[in-house]
Amino acid sequence: MTTTTTSSRPARAPQVRRRRRPARSPWLHVAMVPLSLLWISPIVFVGFVSIRSFDDIAARGIGALPTSISFEGFITAFEGGGLWRALGNSIAVTAGGVFLSLALSAVAAYALSRFEIPLRKTILLTMLAGNLLPPQILLVPVSAITDSLGIYDTLFALTIVQVGFGIGFYTFVLYGFMRNLPDEVFEAARIDGAGAGKIFWAIVLPLSRPSMAALGALSTTWIFNDLIWAMTVLRTEDKFPITAQLLNMMGGFGSSWNVIAAGALVAAIPTAVVFFIFQKQFVSGLLVGTDK
Amino acid sequence: MNHSQTTVSRRNLLLGTGALGLSGILAGCVGGGSGGGSQNGGGGGGITFQNSIQDTSPRAALEHLVSEYDDGDVTMNSVATEQFRAQLTNYLRSNNPPDVLTWYAGSVARNYAREGLLLDVSSLWEGDGACANFSDALRSLSSDDDGNQIFVPTQYYWWSVFYKKSAFEEWGVEPPSTWDEFHALCEDLSGQGVIPLANGIGPTPWMASGWFDYLNLRINGPEYHRELLAGEHSFTDQEVVDVMEEYGRLIPYFDPNMTSYDNQEAVTPMANNEAAMYLVGAFVTEYFPEDQRDDLDFFSVPVINDSVPTAEEAPTDGYFAAARGNNHEETLAFLDYMASAESQETFIEMSDSGYLPTSPDVDTSDFSPLVQKGIQLLEETEEITQFFNRDGSDALQATADDALTRFLAEPESLTQILEDWQRAAEGTFD
Numbered sequence: 275m276t277t278t279t280t281s282s283r284p285a286r287a288p289q290v291r292r293r294r295r296p297a298r299s300p301w302l303h304v305a306m307v308p309l310s311l312l313w314i315s316p317i318v319f320v321g322f323v324s325i326r327s328f329d330d331i332a333a334r335g336i337g338a339l340p341t342s343i344s345f346e347g348f349i350t351a352f353e354g355g356g357l358w359r360a361l362g363n364s365i366a367v368t369a370g371g372v373f374l375s376l377a378l379s380a381v382a383a384y385a386l387s388r389f390e391i392p393l394r395k396t397i398l399l400t401m402l403a404g405n406l407l408p409p410q411i412l413l414v415p416v417s418a419i420t421d422s423l424g425i426y427d428t429l430f431a432l433t434i435v436q437v438g439f440g441i442g443f444y445t446f447v448l449y450g451f452m453r454n455l456p457d458e459v460f461e462a463a464r465i466d467g468a469g470a471g472k473i474f475w476a477i478v479l480p481l482s483r484p485s486m487a488a489l490g491a492l493s494t495t496w497i498f499n500d501l502i503w504a505m506t507v508l509r510t511e512d513k514f515p516i517t518a519q520l521l522n523m524m525g526g527f528g529s530s531w532n533v534i535a536a537g538a539l540v541a542a543i544p545t546a547v548v549f550f551i552f553q554k555q556f557v558s559g560l561l562v563g564t565d566k
Numbered sequence: 567m568n569h570s571q572t573t574v575s576r577r578n579l580l581l582g583t584g585a586l587g588l589s590g591i592l593a594g595c596v597g598g599g600s601g602g603g604s605q606n607g608g609g610g611g612g613i614t615f616q617n618s619i620q621d622t623s624p625r626a627a628l629e630h631l632v633s634e635y636d637d638g639d640v641t642m643n644s645v646a647t648e649q650f651r652a653q654l655t656n657y658l659r660s661n662n663p664p665d666v667l668t669w670y671a672g673s674v675a676r677n678y679a680r681e682g683l684l685l686d687v688s689s690l691w692e693g694d695g696a697c698a699n700f701s702d703a704l705r706s707l708s709s710d711d712d713g714n715q716i717f718v719p720t721q722y723y724w725w726s727v728f729y730k731k732s733a734f735e736e737w738g739v740e741p742p743s744t745w746d747e748f749h750a751l752c753e754d755l756s757g758q759g760v761i762p763l764a765n766g767i768g769p770t771p772w773m774a775s776g777w778f779d780y781l782n783l784r785i786n787g788p789e790y791h792r793e794l795l796a797g798e799h800s801f802t803d804q805e806v807v808d809v810m811e812e813y814g815r816l817i818p819y820f821d822p823n824m825t826s827y828d829n830q831e832a833v834t835p836m837a838n839n840e841a842a843m844y845l846v847g848a849f850v851t852e853y854f855p856e857d858q859r860d861d862l863d864f865f866s867v868p869v870i871n872d873s874v875p876t877a878e879e880a881p882t883d884g885y886f887a888a889a890r891g892n893n894h895e896e897t898l899a900f901l902d903y904m905a906s907a908e909s910q911e912t913f914i915e916m917s918d919s920g921y922l923p924t925s926p927d928v929d930t931s932d933f934s935p936l937v938q939k940g941i942q943l944l945e946e947t948e949e950i951t952q953f954f955n956r957d958g959s960d961a962l963q964a965t966a967d968d969a970l971t972r973f974l975a976e977p978e979s980l981t982q983i984l985e986d987w988q989r990a991a992e993g994t995f996d
Contacts (some may be wrong), residue, residue: 329855354622389612426660509616509657509664511643522620529830530622550857555886 324535360519371436371497383448401442427509451485476510491552516541584623612639616664620652627916638896658683663888665897671707671882673957675717679710685887688715696905717886721849721921724940727981733839742863752819766832771967776953781809782868787874795958797995801988814977847935848920875948899903959996
C-alpha cells in the first residue's frame with residue numbers, strides 16, 4: 275500500500291504543482307526578448323563587420339549583411355595591429371592598478387574610519403572632491419608632471435595615474451563600509467590583544483571582502499577601458515594599452531572597419547570575462563552605499 | 567536553502583581561482599613583452615621617429631623605409647592622427663621629445679617654429695642636401711618667419727573631382743570643361759536618378775570645406791582665399807556671399823545622406839554607381855574596393871571666373887624635427903635620407919595612394935596614370951594652396967565646419983550664418 279502511494283507520487287507531483295502555481299505572465303518575456311535583441315544588436319553588428327573583407331565593406335557599405343566569412347580583419351589586427359602586446363599592456367596596468375589602488379584605499383579607509391584622526395572628514399572629502407573634477411582639465415598637468423618626474427611614457431606612470439584617480443572614490447566607499455562594521459568585533463579583538471595591524475589584516479579585510487570584490491570588479495573595467503590617460507602619459511606604440519591601440523587602427527584618411535571591429539571584439543573579451551565571473555559583485559557594486 | 571548557497575559560493579570560488587590563475591599567467595606574458603619594448607626605446611644613441619600615418623599601405627611603406635635605413639638606429643612610433651594632433655605640442659615641449667615627427671607644412675609648422683620648438687633644417691636645403699632642388703614654392707612653404715627652413719616636405723597630394731570612367735560611360739556623360747557644363751552634367755545625372763555629388767560631412771565635417779575652398783579659389787582667386795583665411799577679410803564680405811550662393815546652387819546635387827556619412831562611407835554609393843562625382847583628395851583611391859581603383863579618373867573644378875589665376879589644393883606632408891631633441895646630427899641625416907628621391911619613389915610606389923613626390927629628381931615614369939595626371943595638374947596650375955585648416959588653422963577649421971554644415975542644412979539663413987562665422991573666426995585670430 276505504502277509502496278504504491280510513494281511510487282505514484284512522483285508521477286503525479288508535477289501535475290499538481292503546475293496546477294497549483296499561478297500561471298506566469300508571458301508579458302515580461304514578450305517585452306524583454308525584443309529589448310534584449312535590440313541591446314545585443316550593436317555587438318552583433320560589430321561581429322558582422324569583423325568577418326567581412328575590406329573590399330566587401332567598401333563596395334556594399336558598412337551596414338550590409340555579410341555574404342561570406344573572411345578572417346582578414348582578425349589576421350590583420352593581430353599581425354599588423356599588435357593586439358597581443360596591447361592586451362598584455364592593458365592587463366599589466368589593470369592588474370597593477372586595481373591591486374595597488376584597492377590596497378591603498380583599504381588602508382586609508384581603515385585609518386579614517388576607525389581612528390580619531392584630526393580632520394578626517396576633511397581628508398575624506400578632499401579625496402572625494404578630486405574625483406569630481408573632470409579629468410580633461412588635468413590632462414596637461416598630469417602630462418607635465420610625469421615628464422618632469424622622468425616617468426613619462428612608461429606603464430608605471432599610467433598605473434600610478436590610474437591609482438591616483440581611483441583611490442578617492444574607493445576610499446570613500448570602503449570608509450562607509452568599514453565604519454558600519456560592529457564595534458563589538460573590534461573590542462573583542464583588542465581584548466584578545468590584537469594590534470591595529472592585526473585587526474586590519476584578520477578582521478577588517480575579511481569582513482570587507484564583499485565591498486572590495488565589488489570595487490575590484492568595477493575598477494577592473496574602468497581601468498581596462500580607459501583611453502584618455504593612456505593617451506596622456508604614453509607616447510611609444512609598444513606601450514599602448516588596447517584602447518589606444520584600437521584608436522591607432524583608425525587611419526588618418528581611411529579606416530579598415532573590419533580590422534577595427536575585430537580588434538574591438540578582442541578588446542571586449544577580458545572585460546566580458548571579468549563581468550561574467552563577478553556578475554554578482556557588479557550588481558552589489560552598483561548598489562554600494564544604497565543600503566544605509 | 568543552506569545547501570544551495572554553499573554550492574553557489576563554491577562555484578564562485580572556483581571561478582575566482584581560475585580568474586586569478588589566468589591573470590597571473592597573462593601578467594607573466596606581459597613582463598616579457600614590456601621588457602622588450604623598453605629595451606627598444608631606451609637604446610643609447612639612435613633617434614625616435616614619431617609619425618601619424620596609420621593608413622595600411624603608407625604605413626607599411628614607411629616601415630620599409632625605416633628598416634632600410636642603415637646609418638643609425640631609428641625607433642618608429644605610429645600614433646593615431648587625432649591623438650598625434652592633440653599631443654603634438656606636448657611632444658615638442660617634452661624634455662625628451664621624439665626627434666623626427668611627421669606633420670604638415672605651412673602655418674602649423676611656422677607657429678611651432680615661432681615658439682622655438684623646431685630644429686633648423688636649412689642645411690638640407692643647400693649644397694647637395696636632399697631638398698636643395700625642391701621648388702621655390704615648397705621652399706617658402708617650409709620656411710619660418712626669418713627665412714630659415716624648418717620643414718622637410720616629402721610628398722603632397724591633390725584635390726579634384728573624382729569619378730569612375732566606366733560609370734560615366736554607362737550614363738553616356740563626359741567630364742565637363744566649363745562651369746555651365748558642370749551644372750548641366752549634374753542636372754543630367756539627377757534626371758537619370760544618379761546622385762551627382764558624393765560627400766561625407768557627418769563625422770568628417772571638414773569635408774564641407776573642400777567645396778568652399780574651391781569655389782572661393784575659382785570665384786575670388788587664391789590671393790583672396792589666403793588672405794581670408796589669414797583674417798584679412800571678413801566672412802561677411804560680398805565676395806564670400808557670392809561663394810556661398812554658388813555653393814547653395816550645388817546643394818540639390820549632393821547626396822542627401824551626406825550628413826550621416828564620413829568621407830570614407832561616402833564612397834560606397836559611388837562604388838555602386840549610385841553617385842557620380844566626389845570632390846576629395848587623392849587619398850580617396852584607398853577607399854574604393856581594389857578592383858575599382860584603376861577605373862578612377864578626375865577632373866579639376868572648372869573655371870568660374872577667368873580673371874583670377876588657376877589654383878589647386880595640394881596639401882603638403884613631410885617632417886620636422888624637435889629643437890629639444892638631443893641627437894641633431896643623426897636627426898638631420900635621417901631627414902636627408904627620407905627626403906631623398908629614392909626614398910620618395912619607394913614611399914609613393916609602396917603606399918598605393920595618390921601621393922606626389924616633392925623632389926624633382928624622382929623618376930615618375932613607373933607611377934600609375936592617375937598619379938601622372940595629378941603631377942601634370944599641379945604643374946599646369948598657376949598657384950597652389952594647402953587646405954582650409956592648413957592655410958588657416960585648426961581652430962579656424964572648427965568655425966568653418968560649424969558654419970558650412972549649418973549652411974548646407976539651412977541655406978536660407980546665410981546672412982546670420984556668415985555673421986556668426988565671422989564672430990567665431992575673429993576669436994581664433996587673437
